[in-house]
Amino acid sequence: MIKIENLTKKFGKTVSLDAVSINFNRGDAVALMGANGAGKTTLIRLIMGYYHPTSGSVEINGLNPVKERVDILQSVSFVPQLPPPIKLSLAELISYICKSSGVKKEMIFEYAKEMKLDIIPNLNKSFFQLSGGMKQKFLIAVSLAKESDIMIYDEPTANLDPKARDDFYRLIKEKEKDKLSLFVTHRIEEVQDIVNRQIYMDLGKITTDEAC
Amino acid sequence: MKNLLLIAYLDLKESIRANWFIIYSIVFGGLIALFFIAGITESQVMGFSGLSRLLLMYIQVTIIILPIFVLITTVRSISGDRDSHILEYMLSFPISLSQYYWGKVAGRFITVFIPVFMAMAFAIIYGTFKGAEVPWEIFFLYTGLLFAMSSAFLGIAFFVSSLVKSSEMALGISFFVWIFLLAFIDIALISLMMQNRMSEGLIISIALLNPMEIFRVSAISLFDPELTVMGPVAFYILDMMKQWQFVVLSIVYPTLLGILFAFFGYKVFAKKDLV
Numbered sequence: 001m002i003k004i005e006n007l008t009k010k011f012g013k014t015v016s017l018d019a020v021s022i023n024f025n026r027g028d029a030v031a032l033m034g035a036n037g038a039g040k041t042t043l044i045r046l047i048m049g050y051y052h053p054t055s056g057s058v059e060i061n062g063l064n065p066v067k068e069r070v071d072i073l074q075s076v077s078f079v080p081q082l083p084p085p086i087k088l089s090l091a092e093l094i095s096y097i098c099k100s101s102g103v104k105k106e107m108i109f110e111y112a113k114e115m116k117l118d119i120i121p122n123l124n125k126s127f128f129q130l131s132g133g134m135k136q137k138f139l140i141a142v143s144l145a146k147e148s149d150i151m152i153y154d155e156p157t158a159n160l161d162p163k164a165r166d167d168f169y170r171l172i173k174e175k176e177k178d179k180l181s182l183f184v185t186h187r188i189e190e191v192q193d194i195v196n197r198q199i200y201m202d203l204g205k206i207t208t209d210e211a212c
Numbered sequence: 213m214k215n216l217l218l219i220a221y222l223d224l225k226e227s228i229r230a231n232w233f234i235i236y237s238i239v240f241g242g243l244i245a246l247f248f249i250a251g252i253t254e255s256q257v258m259g260f261s262g263l264s265r266l267l268l269m270y271i272q273v274t275i276i277i278l279p280i281f282v283l284i285t286t287v288r289s290i291s292g293d294r295d296s297h298i299l300e301y302m303l304s305f306p307i308s309l310s311q312y313y314w315g316k317v318a319g320r321f322i323t324v325f326i327p328v329f330m331a332m333a334f335a336i337i338y339g340t341f342k343g344a345e346v347p348w349e350i351f352f353l354y355t356g357l358l359f360a361m362s363s364a365f366l367g368i369a370f371f372v373s374s375l376v377k378s379s380e381m382a383l384g385i386s387f388f389v390w391i392f393l394l395a396f397i398d399i400a401l402i403s404l405m406m407q408n409r410m411s412e413g414l415i416i417s418i419a420l421l422n423p424m425e426i427f428r429v430s431a432i433s434l435f436d437p438e439l440t441v442m443g444p445v446a447f448y449i450l451d452m453m454k455q456w457q458f459v460v461l462s463i464v465y466p467t468l469l470g471i472l473f474a475f476f477g478y479k480v481f482a483k484k485d486l487v
Contacts, residue, residue, distance in 0.1 A: 048304060092225060
């Protein structure tokens with residue numbers, strides 16, 4: 001599904017990702033780990049097509065994520081580490097998501113309910129005004145409702161209480177079959193029940209890649 | 213197209229709720245109200261009276277403050293979304309970069325143009341109600357000038373917004389652009405050129421490349437078709453083109469300038485890292 005070859009990303013003289021080659025396949029549930037500055041987020045951003053590679057290539061289902069971003073993003077769900085301060089109301093944000101991605105509104109409501117988030121009373125509230133946990137639950141509900149083949153989560157449980165984390169792991173376990181899931185995390189113990197592959201990064205390189 | 217309109221609509225809704233938009237609308241609406249309260253429509257100075265005088269004063273003030281309002285409110289459009297990671301999330305959905313960028317441009321154009329236009333339209337409606345004669349020719353010219361001015365500075369703002377990484381830097385550049393066009397070209401560049409005995413034609417051409425300068429001249433051209441208040445400079449302008457051609461130029465050139473800057477802004481946006 002994702003084929004990365006000799007991928008390097010430099011910011012000025014700083015090498016953030018150093019000639020990384022790796023493949024991610026359907027059915028992989030990957031924990032991507034490493035210290036701050038190891039290159040995890042850079043790798044994710046290159047996969048998402050946010051960064052132009054300095055050298056090397058990324059292919060998702062044979063497509064270039066920078067040049068063919070619209071086609072690729074139809075099948076990618078992404079939850080960032082920190083919910084962004086979007087000023088749109090939940091109704092407007094849902095409208096943006098549904099119209100741009102063809103996601104069914106009812107599916108977002110359903111997954112939000114599974115995450116113990118009641119969207120209806122908050123529809124006219126700005127996304128920005130919700131609590132950190134509510135925002136994260138909403139983003140997770142959207143990512144699941146999108147029914148993507150590739151799911152990317154950057155520290156998805158950082159703002160969640162233990163109960164909400166359990167809900168998240170339960171839903172992911174149900175959904176991740178025959179899909180590719182990437183979890184950026186600092187704590188393997190949090191995701192060890194839902195991953196089947198662990199990758200450690202350091203100084204822009206992959207140091208270990210093992211099945212678990 | 214569907215996604216472009218969606219982005220434009222959402223940007224418009226978000227802007228209308230923002231504090232800056234409320235202040236922006238109050239400033240221009242308040243300006244018109246202030247002119248009526250001050251009795252400008254009832255007084256006469258140098259042959260200008262009634263609504264004509266009010267509209268002239270409105271456009272003179274607007275030429276100074278509209279660019280800085282447009283620049284500081286728009287310049288953070290892309291760079292601010294990038295800073296706050298909004299861009300990272302919003303662009304994780306299948307929206308093309310051109311739809312996102314031009315949708316933002318369209319939404320922001322409506323936001324900046326409507327209040328300045330509505331304030332002027334309100335002046336016309338209120339003036340008519342008070343029995344004043346409506347100077348339609350001036351109204352249409354000023355509508356064109358406001359459109360062109362909004363386009364020019366919106367384009368420049370989007371270019372700067374795409375170019376820089378942080379919104380603070382974008383804000384700093386927008387102040388510089390405003391001061392440069394407002395005063396620096398006139399005071400520094402042209403004064404220096406005059407001191408060095410450069411050709412007057414060259415100096416005037418450089419001055420007219422400045423959209424703010426062209427707006428100033430065009431704003432008075434309907435009252436004073438010979439541009440006598442400008443002194444000898446008028447000869448150069450009116451030797452080069454007829455008065456109506458100058459009016460067309462004053463609307464077409466800044467509009468094209470804005471589109472060109474917005475286009476370069478898009479090129480930069482699409483070529484650079486997004487976050």
